[in-house]
Amino acid sequence: MLFIYPSLCPTVRPTMPQVPEISMALLPFINNYTHLQCKMRFLLLFSRQGKLRLQKWFTPIPEREKKKITRDMTTMVLARKPRSCNFLHWKDLKIVYKRYASLYFCCGLDAEENELLALEMLHRYVELLDKYFGNVCELDIIFNFEKAYFILDEFLLGGEVQETSKLVVARSVEASDMLQETMEEYMSKPAF
Amino acid sequence: MSPSVRLQEMIRVIRGARTQGEERGVIQRECAAIRAQFRQADNGTRSHNLAKLLYVHMLGYPAHFGQMECVRLIASPRYNEKRVGYLGAMMLLDEKQDASLLITNSIKNDLSHSSQYVQSLALCTLGCMGSAEMCRDLAPEIDRLLRASNSYIKKKAALCAVHIVRKVPELGELFTPASRSLLSEKNHGVLHGAVVLITELCERNPETLEQFRKAVPELVQIMKGLVMSGYSPEHNVAGISDPFLQVRILRLLRILGRNNETASDAVNDLLAQVATNTDSSKTAGSAVLYETVLTVMDIKSESGLRVLAVNILGRFLLNNDRNIRYISMTSLQKIVQTDHNAVQRHRGTIVDCLKDQDASVKRRALELSLALVSAVNIRSLMKELLLFLSSCPPELRAHTTSGIFNAAERYAPSQRWHIDTILHVLTTAGGDVRDETVPNLIQLITTATELHCYTVHKLYRALIADISVQSLVQVACWCIGEYGDLLLRGECEETEPVQVAEDDVLDALETVLQSHMSSPATRGFALTATMKLSTRITHNVDRIRSIVSIYGSCIDVELQQRAVEYNALFKKYDHMRAAVLERMPVIDKSSPGHTNGESAGGSIKEMEPTKRTQEVALPQEPANQVCDLLDLLGGSGEPPQPSPALSTTALGPVSSTAGGDLLDLLGGLDVTPVPPSVIVYEKNGVTLKLQTDRQTDTGMTITLTATNSTDREITSLTLQAAVPKSVQLQMKAPSGDVIPAHGLGQVTQTVLLNNPNKVSLKMRVRVCYTSQDFVCQDTVQIDSFPSPAW
Numbered sequence: 001m002l003f004i005y006p007s008l009c010p011t012v013r014p015t016m017p018q019v020p021e022i023s024m025a026l027l028p029f030i031n032n033y034t035h036l037q038c039k040m041r042f043l044l045l046f047s048r049q050g051k052l053r054l055q056k057w058f059t060p061i062p063e064r065e066k067k068k069i070t071r072d073m074t075t076m077v078l079a080r081k082p083r084s085c086n087f088l089h090w091k092d093l094k095i096v097y098k099r100y101a102s103l104y105f106c107c108g109l110d111a112e113e114n115e116l117l118a119l120e121m122l123h124r125y126v127e128l129l130d131k132y133f134g135n136v137c138e139l140d141i142i143f144n145f146e147k148a149y150f151i152l153d154e155f156l157l158g159g160e161v162q163e164t165s166k167l168v169v170a171r172s173v174e175a176s177d178m179l180q181e182t183m184e185e186y187m188s189k190p191a192f
Numbered sequence: 193m194s195p196s197v198r199l200q201e202m203i204r205v206i207r208g209a210r211t212q213g214e215e216r217g218v219i220q221r222e223c224a225a226i227r228a229q230f231r232q233a234d235n236g237t238r239s240h241n242l243a244k245l246l247y248v249h250m251l252g253y254p255a256h257f258g259q260m261e262c263v264r265l266i267a268s269p270r271y272n273e274k275r276v277g278y279l280g281a282m283m284l285l286d287e288k289q290d291a292s293l294l295i296t297n298s299i300k301n302d303l304s305h306s307s308q309y310v311q312s313l314a315l316c317t318l319g320c321m322g323s324a325e326m327c328r329d330l331a332p333e334i335d336r337l338l339r340a341s342n343s344y345i346k347k348k349a350a351l352c353a354v355h356i357v358r359k360v361p362e363l364g365e366l367f368t369p370a371s372r373s374l375l376s377e378k379n380h381g382v383l384h385g386a387v388v389l390i391t392e393l394c395e396r397n398p399e400t401l402e403q404f405r406k407a408v409p410e411l412v413q414i415m416k417g418l419v420m421s422g423y424s425p426e427h428n429v430a431g432i433s434d435p436f437l438q439v440r441i442l443r444l445l446r447i448l449g450r451n452n453e454t455a456s457d458a459v460n461d462l463l464a465q466v467a468t469n470t471d472s473s474k475t476a477g478s479a480v481l482y483e484t485v486l487t488v489m490d491i492k493s494e495s496g497l498r499v500l501a502v503n504i505l506g507r508f509l510l511n512n513d514r515n516i517r518y519i520s521m522t523s524l525q526k527i528v529q530t531d532h533n534a535v536q537r538h539r540g541t542i543v544d545c546l547k548d549q550d551a552s553v554k555r556r557a558l559e560l561s562l563a564l565v566s567a568v569n570i571r572s573l574m575k576e577l578l579l580f581l582s583s584c585p586p587e588l589r590a591h592t593t594s595g596i597f598n599a600a601e602r603y604a605p606s607q608r609w610h611i612d613t614i615l616h617v618l619t620t621a622g623g624d625v626r627d628e629t630v631p632n633l634i635q636l637i638t639t640a641t642e643l644h645c646y647t648v649h650k651l652y653r654a655l656i657a658d659i660s661v662q663s664l665v666q667v668a669c670w671c672i673g674e675y676g677d678l679l680l681r682g683e684c685e686e687t688e689p690v691q692v693a694e695d696d697v698l699d700a701l702e703t704v705l706q707s708h709m710s711s712p713a714t715r716g717f718a719l720t721a722t723m724k725l726s727t728r729i730t731h732n733v734d735r736i737r738s739i740v741s742i743y744g745s746c747i748d749v750e751l752q753q754r755a756v757e758y759n760a761l762f763k764k765y766d767h768m769r770a771a772v773l774e775r776m777p778v779i780d781k782s783s784p785g786h787t788n789g790e791s792a793g794g795s796i797k798e799m800e801p802t803k804r805t806q807e808v809a810l811p812q813e814p815a816n817q818v819c820d821l822l823d824l825l826g827g828s829g830e831p832p833q834p835s836p837a838l839s840t841t842a843l844g845p846v847s848s849t850a851g852g853d854l855l856d857l858l859g860g861l862d863v864t865p866v867p868p869s870v871i872v873y874e875k876n877g878v879t880l881k882l883q884t885d886r887q888t889d890t891g892m893t894i895t896l897t898a899t900n901s902t903d904r905e906i907t908s909l910t911l912q913a914a915v916p917k918s919v920q921l922q923m924k925a926p927s928g929d930v931i932p933a934h935g936l937g938q939v940t941q942t943v944l945l946n947n948p949n950k951v952s953l954k955m956r957v958r959v960c961y962t963s964q965d966f967v968c969q970d971t972v973q974i975d976s977f978p979s980p981a982w
Contacts, residue, residue: 052250058320060286067252085514085552114486115519116479117439120429123475142207143200145250146243149279154312157351158319160388163381164436165426172344176309180272 040118040159041093041108042069043152045141048102050074053141054148058159073106087115098122102138124166125155131170150176199243206251219248230261238265239276246276246283259284259291266298271310274302278313287323296326303333308344311337315345319352327356331363338370343379350374350385354392364393368400375410380427380434383414387440394447405448408455412462415441419466430474442466442483449491456492463488467500478508478516482523489527502527502534509541514550521545521556528563539564543573546580555588562595570603574613582620589624593617597629607640608686611647615664619654622661630666635779637671646686648675653690655700660709666717669704672697673721674776677728694729698722702739712748719743719751723758727773737762869897873972876963877902878931880911884977890950894943894977896957900931904964911941912958919953920946931961953977 045054052070061069076088077097088095090108096118097106105122109115126136128151133140141148154169154176156162163169202222209215226241242261249255262284265277285292295317302314315337318330334356337349350371357364367389374386394401418433418441427434445462449455463484472478481504488501508520521542528535542564545557558580565573574596581592596617604610614633618625637647651668659665672679676697682689704710704718719740726736740762743755761769873880883895900906909929915921926941947953955974960967 052252055250057286060288060321062288081549083514083549085518085550087515087518087552089552114439114443114479114483116475116482116515117436119515120435120476120479124429143203145247146276146279150275153279153316157316157348158355160351160354161384161436162347162351164384164434165380167426168381172309172312176275176312179307179309180275183271 039110039113040156041110043105043107043156044070044073045148046070046074046077046104046106047138048078048104050078053103053138054145054152056149056152056156069108073108077104077106086119094118096122100126103141121156121161125152127166128155128169128173131166132173199240199247202244203247206247215251219251219253223248223253227257230257238268239270239273242276242280246280249283255284259289263291263294263298266295266302271307274310274313278317281317282320286321287326292321292323293325296329299326300330300333303330303337308342311341311345312348315348315352319348319355322352322355322359324359327359327363331356331360331366335366335370338367338374343377343382346374346377347379347381347385350382350389354385354389357389357392357396361396364397364400368393368403372404372407375407375414380437384437384440387411387437387444391440391444391447394444401448405452405455408445408448408458411441411445411448412459415445415462416465419469429476431471432474432476432480435476435480438466438480439483442480442487446487446490449487451492453492459487459491460493460497463493464497464500467497467504472507475513475515478511478513482508482519485523489523489531498531499534502531502538506538506541509538509545514548514553517545517548518550518553518556521553521560525556525560525563528560532564535560536564536566536569539569539573543576546576551585551587554585558584558588558592558595562599565599565603567603567605570599570605571609574599578613578616578620581617586624589621590626593621593625593629597625597632607636608643608646611636611640611643612650615650615654618661618664618667619658622663625663630663633667634670635781637667638776638778639781641778643686644671644675645678645681645684647671648679649684649687649690652679652692652697652700655704659704659707662711662714665704665710665714669701669714669717669721672701673717673724676721676725680729694725694732695735697725697729698732698735698739701725705739705743712750715748715751716754719754719758723754723761724773726762727770870977872957872974873959873970875970876968878906878959878961878963880957880959880972882974882977890946890948892945892947892953892977894945894955896941896943898931898939898959899935899937900933901935902963903933905933906931907962908967909939909959909961912960913943914956914958915945916951916954918947918949918951920948922946 041057041059043054043056043058044052046052052074055066055070057066072090073095076090076095080088080097086096086098088097092111094109094111094113094115095106096109096115097104098119099105105126107118107122109118129136129141129148132147132151133144151169151173154163154172163172206215206218209218222244226245229235229237229241238261242258242265245255245258245261249258258280262277262280265273266281268274268277281292281295285295299314299318302310305311305314315334318326318334322330331353334349334352337345338353341349353367353371357367371386371389371393374382375390377383377386390404390407394404415438418438421433423431424433427437429435432438445455445459449459466484467481467488470477470480470484472481485501485504488497493501502524505520505523508516509524511517511520524535524538524542539561542557542560545553546561548554548557561573561577561580577592577596577599581589581596584592597614600610600613604613611633614629614636618629618633637644640647648671651664651671654664655668655672678684679690679692679697680694682691701718701722705715705722710718722736722739726733729736740755740758743751744759746752746755761772765772869881869883871879872882877900879899879901881897881899883897885893885895896911898906898909898911907930909926909931911923911926913921913923922944924942924944926939928939931937931939945953956971957974958969958971960969962968
């Protein structure tokens with residue numbers, strides 16, 4: 001008598017292929033750089049389609065790893081349901097993300113960081129962008145990405161908040177821009 | 193066309209590309225143009241070319257050829273070019289690239305530039321991607337800027353110093369003096385940077401930590417000022433004055449107050465003040481409260497403050513904002529071990545969070561609930577957990593089931609409850625339980641002797657309802673095979689008995705055997721159960737015989753082997769069948785599988801290693817038992833070596849090897865082979881046990897074990913042995929001559945016997961000892977030894 005054995009016992013499988021929220025294996029780079037103990041490891045902005053609009057890395061990571069992390073972040077965050085919690089676990093990092101219109105702001109933090117403060121920090125950055133561009137939208141950041149970086153560099157330094165006053169940051173960026181324009185006028189050549 | 197439009201024009205063109213290939217084409221053209229431009233002399237377009245390259249880089253295309261251009265632009269005297277150059281350096285250069293060293297000199301020059309904005313560029317870049325060598329080179333410059341510059345530069349220098357300390361910890365000493373004086377600054381940006389720097393220094397160097405403990409009063413003052421001050425438009429966020437600074441100061445106070453009474457005392461008042469005065473209706477306030485709670489729990493705070501902190505967390509649990517619920521549970525998880533009772537008060541809310549929609553919140557609630565299980569709340573909490581299991585997301589199921597099993601094992605109020613719980617889990621989520629669940633459950637069932645009837649009825653009902661859950665089916669088959677007579681008897685105290693005929697039972701088992709859903713292991717269970725029933729039923733033995741013979745030609749080798757052997761048991765060894773298939777004794781619970789009785793809140797990470805060792809251990813056992821089975825039927829008539837032998841009867845070893853499924857089951861348990869032993873002398877509270885272990889055809893090792901159940905110890909114990917002439921005897925040294933009282937210890941002595949002529953073995957043992965000041969001497973004759981005689 002021939003018996004045909006099933007290949008598997010029927011088990012429940014998750015329907016969507018997802019990046020697991022808790023991953024057992026640690027990426028080697030995290031172990032190599034733990035001595036750095038940087039509180040914030042990276043800040044990424046990406047669209048609903050997963051296109052990267054801004055990336056700031058606060059630890060030295062090889063290019064390939066950067067791409068992989070970005071892919072993982074995008075997959076994980078875009079898979080989240082609308083009214084979910086804004087905090088995730090990924091390897092040994094805490095991921096804090098928030099959606100503003102069509103852009104996701106996502107940062108990776110050390111395990112001891114205060115997630116609520118990170119949310120405030122993301123919000124502050126959005127406010128700064130908004131003040132600068134006036135009702136900022138994704139297109140502003142696409143076409144003026146270097147300005148978005150300049151603003152970020154006045155707000156964060158080495159992964160830490162450098163200035164807690166919105167006014168001061170705005171003034172600094174203005175003054176830098178002014179300096180640039182003055183130089184351009186002097187050279188009679190626009191910057192970009 | 194003005195150059196600035198050209199960058200934006202390029203972006204527009206790239207975005208307009210309809211396919212990936214088209215985009216690649218555009219980018220390749222642009223990159224070629226940029227490369228050409230780079231090679232040319234300075235024509236004022238360098239900065240905008242680099243900007244274009246940076247955009248291309250962000251899209252994911254290679255841009256390494258722009259690295260030297262960054263270096264050149266940084267060295268340019270023009271601000272706009274420097275700006276883009278530094279941006280490029282931060283994006284394209286990291287410490288791994290050789291080109292990064294080339295900018296060290298430019299940075300050094302720019303740090304002393306007349307324009308603070310140029311200085312700021314240099315500081316920012318150094319703080320972002322500075323390598324260890326660059327940091328060493330430029331540290332003195334940074335220190336200078338920390339002391340003497342305006343607040344705009346000071347705040348950046350402070351954070352740059354933080355980066356340097358992270359890269360080159362030894363340089364921390366360089367910055368310590370300057371950072372101390374920064375605490376008296378009024379500017380929030382500088383203050384924030386100073387606090388971050390001091391935190392970093394203290395975390396890395398215990399001596400610096402000691403030094404900065406003196407700064408605690410100053411920090412408390414600053415913090416008080418922030419909390420009690422009126423509305424400050426510049427730093428206000430939702431009613432909180434500069435939450436970023438407040439959180440950083442609290443964190444520094446935490447580090448300074450850890451393990452230090454004086455420092456902790458100094459901040460007690462402050463923490464209470466912050467906890468009560470901070471409005472937590474918005475995220476900013478909650479962030480400060482959260483940090484306060486963490487600080488309170490970490491330093492040596494007074495108990496009232498700790499209770500306050502736990503209550504804050506409890507309030508967070510009721511907050512509408514999911515984020516706040518999530519972090520409150522994370523914090524509660526950290527303190528559940530130390531402040532168990534305080535957290536228990538919030539158990540109700542935590543259990544409610546199990547029903548939350550969000551997967552992260554659910555996960556946290558689950559871990560916390562498992563950590564809160566105690567003997568007191570086990571019944572009610574288990575109800576909730578089982579309810580959760582029926583609706584929990586798939587990725588949490590395995591964790592939930594193991595957590596439930598751990599909790600049940602530790603706190604089960606009764607055996608029946610325990611069995612019921614495990615059965616419930618198997619019916620709800622049997623596919624997600626660990627492999628050891630089956631043997632563990634079987635072991636549990638055998639120990640609950642009064643519940644055999646109840647258990648087999650319940651399992652039978654479950655089996656006829658659904659045979660898809662393998663673990664449940666395996667246990668059910670085993671029970672039916674073992675206790676089938678109780679099932680057929682049709683009477684049960686604990687539950688409504690089923691009126692079931694022998695045919696029905698055999699039908700059920702056959703369904704399992706034939707079903708395509710059954711795994712090979714499950715089939716094995718079912719076949720063995722069917723076989724066992726042959727001694728427990730009366731009318732349908734022929735049916736069993738036919739089933740067994742059919743499977744003798746089964747394509748699965750394991751099943752085929754079993755069927756063939758059972759067939760032999762029917763035909764050639766029918767006289768042994770009853771003894772072979774008799775009821776199993778209670779299984780000993782000494783298994784490695786019980787390492788999963790760790791803290792119920794253990795994460796999946798911890799479970800994994802034990803699971804893997806289980807899987808490794810399992811395959812070895814069946815191999816042994818199969819060999820034993822072959823020995824049995826090999827016709828040598830020689831019983832196998834005492835491997836898992838659990839009873840002292842002559843057929844002890846045989847009965848445990850006959851049922852292959854028993855041994856699969858025992859594969860999960862680590863049954864230490866216990867050689868048969870018999871008590872040969874019992875008098876005056878002294879018991880002498882004899883254990884045999886046959887090594888070879890003619891040689892035997894006898895172990896004499898003496899124990900003492902009296903109140904006082906037995907001294908001067910000596911044992912002498914005599915055997916028939918042709919037998920050779922060798923006595924080894926005893927382990928001692930004093931037997932501790934109350935059975936707390938024993939004395940063993942090994943005797944080696946060699947019986948080359950295979951005469952009938954007898955032994956005389958003389959026992960001498962002193963008990964309560966009386967000298968006793970006795971002689972014992974041993975005619976039969978526990979192992980099969982020669």
